[in-house]
Amino acid sequence: MALSPERIKQFHGSLSSTHFTCKIGYYKALSTDATCAKCPPHSYSVWEGATSCTCDRGFFRADNDAASMPCTRPPSAPLNLISNVNETSVNLEWSSPQNTGGRQDISYNVVCKKCGAGDPSKCRPCGSGVHYTPQQNGLKTTKVSITDLLAHTNYTFEIWAVNGVSKYNPNPDQSVSVTVTTNQAAPSSIALVQAKEVTRYSVALAWLEPDRPNGVILEYEVKYYEKDQNERSYRIVRTAARNTDIKGLNPLTSYVFHVRARTAAGYGDFSEPLEVTTNTVPSRIIGDGANSTVLLVSVSGSVVLVVILIAAFVISRRRSKYSKAKQEADEEKHLNQGVRTYVDPFTYEDPNQAVREFAKEIDASCIKIEKVIGVGEFGEVCSGRLKVPGKREICVAIKTLKAGYTDKQRRDFLSEASIMGQFDHPNIIHLEGVVTKCTWVTPFTKPS
Numbered sequence: 001m002a003l004s005p006e007r008i009k010q011f012h013g014s015l016s017s018t019h020f021t022c023k024i025g026y027y028k029a030l031s032t033d034a035t036c037a038k039c040p041p042h043s044y045s046v047w048e049g050a051t052s053c054t055c056d057r058g059f060f061r062a063d064n065d066a067a068s069m070p071c072t073r074p075p076s077a078p079l080n081l082i083s084n085v086n087e088t089s090v091n092l093e094w095s096s097p098q099n100t101g102g103r104q105d106i107s108y109n110v111v112c113k114k115c116g117a118g119d120p121s122k123c124r125p126c127g128s129g130v131h132y133t134p135q136q137n138g139l140k141t142t143k144v145s146i147t148d149l150l151a152h153t154n155y156t157f158e159i160w161a162v163n164g165v166s167k168y169n170p171n172p173d174q175s176v177s178v179t180v181t182t183n184q185a186a187p188s189s190i191a192l193v194q195a196k197e198v199t200r201y202s203v204a205l206a207w208l209e210p211d212r213p214n215g216v217i218l219e220y221e222v223k224y225y226e227k228d229q230n231e232r233s234y235r236i237v238r239t240a241a242r243n244t245d246i247k248g249l250n251p252l253t254s255y256v257f258h259v260r261a262r263t264a265a266g267y268g269d270f271s272e273p274l275e276v277t278t279n280t281v282p283s284r285i286i287g288d289g290a291n292s293t294v295l296l297v298s299v300s301g302s303v304v305l306v307v308i309l310i311a312a313f314v315i316s317r318r319r320s321k322y323s324k325a326k327q328e329a330d331e332e333k334h335l336n337q338g339v340r341t342y343v344d345p346f347t348y349e350d351p352n353q354a355v356r357e358f359a360k361e362i363d364a365s366c367i368k369i370e371k372v373i374g375v376g377e378f379g380e381v382c383s384g385r386l387k388v389p390g391k392r393e394i395c396v397a398i399k400t401l402k403a404g405y406t407d408k409q410r411r412d413f414l415s416e417a418s419i420m421g422q423f424d425h426p427n428i429i430h431l432e433g434v435v436t437k438c439t440w441v442t443p444f445t446k447p448s
Contacts, residue, residue, distance in 0.1 A: 021049030029067050041070040042102075062164035072102040074166040077176045078142070078159050087185035087265060088214060089147040094159055094176065096142065103163040108139040111158040112146065115179070123156055151185045151214035151265075187261040187268035188212040190220075195276045195372055196243070200251040203276050206243040207259050215263040222246065227254040227275060249278050254371075275371040345418035351411045355434055358421035362388065362433035369398055386432065396432075 022028050022036035027050040029037075039045055039053035046054065055061060055071035062072075079095040092110070100106050112126035126149075133145040149155060160166075160175040187210040197204035205222065222244055225234035237244055249255060254277045258270040345354035369384040382398040420431040 023048055024050075027051060027053050027067070037068065040068060042073075043071045058169070060165035060168040065164070070102060072163070072165055074169055074171065074174050075099060075101045075103075075106055075161040075163055077174055078108065078161050079176070081159055081176045081178050083157070083178045083180050085180050085182060087183045088149045088151050089145065090149065090155070090157065090180055090182070091143070091145050092157060092159065092178070093143040097161045101163055101165065103165070106161060106163045108142065108144075109137045109160040109162060110139070110144055110146070111160065111175075112136075113156045113158075114150070115154040115156055126155070149182050150212070151182055154179060154181050184263060184265045185214040186266045187214050187217060187263055189269040190259050190261060190271040193257060193259050193271050193274045195257075195274065198276055198279055198372070200279050201249050202245055202247040203249065203255065203257070203278065204243070204245050205257060205259070205274075207271070209242065210261050210268060213261070213263065215265060217261050217263060219262050220244075221260050221262065221267065223258045223260075223270065224255050226250075227256050251278050253278050254373075277371070277373040342422055343418075345415040348418075351414035351418070352436070354418035355414050355421075355436065358418045359431060360421075360433035362386075362435050364435045367396075367398070367435065373397075388432075 022045070024045055024047065026036035026038055027045050028035075029051055042056045042059040043053035044056065045052075052067045059071035059073050061067075061069065065072075075097040076099040078097055081092065081094045084091040084093075094108075097106070110132060112130055113123035114126050115123040129148055131147050133147070134141070136144075146157070156177055156179045158175045158177040162174070166174065190207050190210055193205060193207040195203055196206045207220070209217065219238050219240050220242065222237040222239070223234050224237070224246060225232075237246060246255075246257070254275060257274045257276065258272075260270045261268050343354075343358070345351060345358070348354040366388050367384060367386055369382045371383055373383050384396055384398045385393050386396045387393040417431065417434050420429075421434075424430060
């Protein structure tokens with residue numbers, strides 16, 4: 001009986017597995033295996049009795065590949081990369097590689113580089129501010145959307161095809177790239193809007209430039225309306241500056257303000273609402289900056305504003321529901337209970353010591369400022385809430401003071417707190433405490 005050369009080769013390989021070690025080109029993974037197996041595609045054995053086969057040059061096995069599986073290689077580059085620029089976002093699409101490397105576990109990674117306009121070769125990674133949809137790495141689809149790019153900027157995007165053995169031989173041949181230039185886009189929203197001055201009939205506003213102008217800011221638009229109108233009837237003011245005076249307002253009325261910026265590409269989103277209440281009497285704020293504090297005092301029906309710097313005071317006014325005769329009786333009873341000695345805080349060399357002695361320190365986290373209701377001589381007056389652990393939440397009045405204080409003003413401020421801390425009377429607002437362990441400080445009063 002004549003046998004073909006291939007049958008003879010298979011016979012000898014099988015025979016050697018039974019009686020001898022496996023010949024070159026064959027392997028036996030376990031000594032208990034009955035026969036020798038031929039090395040899988042793209043692999044070989046270099047000695048007799050091999051327990052596995054070595055991959056050919058340029059081919060690899062993944063960590064979880066069995067010895068019986070063929071050796072594979074990384075895929076070739078994706079094909080037909082197309083880009084579509086829309087202002088500061090880019091959509092990329094591509095086709096699958098011509099050669100998958102003999103594997104099915106192919107996916108795609110996106111690399112973003114921001115390049116200089118003068119020298120496109122000088123590129124650096126885009127950073128975490130750029131966002132990818134659905135994701136940047138491990139893409140199973142052949143398209144991705146990239147957003148939050150900078151306007152008028154050169155970007156290079158690389159699409160890498162990867163599979164289970166790409167890590168063993170990373171090669172530029174596995175990627176395709178495209179360079180694009182983003183367009184001018186609408187600016188981002190304005191993060192901070194402040195009321196710098198409030199009078200009976202006007203509010204002076206100022207704001208910061210958007211974090212991402214995305215071009216040259218042509219103008220700002222201020223939209224405002226009375227709070228109870230709820231945007232049903234609003235007015236618009238436009239200005240090229242980052243501040244404006246809104247005039248012709250009604251006294252003692254709450255207004256809501258929004259600001260947005262415009263470039264050649266259009267308007268950005270409006271800022272968060274700023275609520276301000278006009279005053280009944282003219283007043284202005286002194287100084288600039290964001291740090292502030294205040295004290296609000298009420299005596300026998302008339303309101304006295306006392307401005308203090310550095311610390312913040314929380315004041316609670318007791319609601320009086322008694323007749324005048326009852327008030328007088330309470331006062332007489334209060335006086336008859338004993339005389340309390342008043343200590344002049346100005347006699348203290350260190351005003352901080354007086355504050356610690358006569359006022360209670362309150363954690364700033366217990367205080368929440370809600371809105372601006374007016375402006376005193378030195379700072380804004382706000383309404384808010386005070387919630388001390390173990391006690392019910394109360395409404396409070398908060399007056400803020402701008403930075404730029406002198407040492408004398410600071411001493412006067414702390415001394416005022418020390419004075420208020422010594423009073424406990426139905427006709428005088430009660431000082432709840434002070435906030436001094438903070439970069440800003442704020443006073444609060446419970447309205448009657």
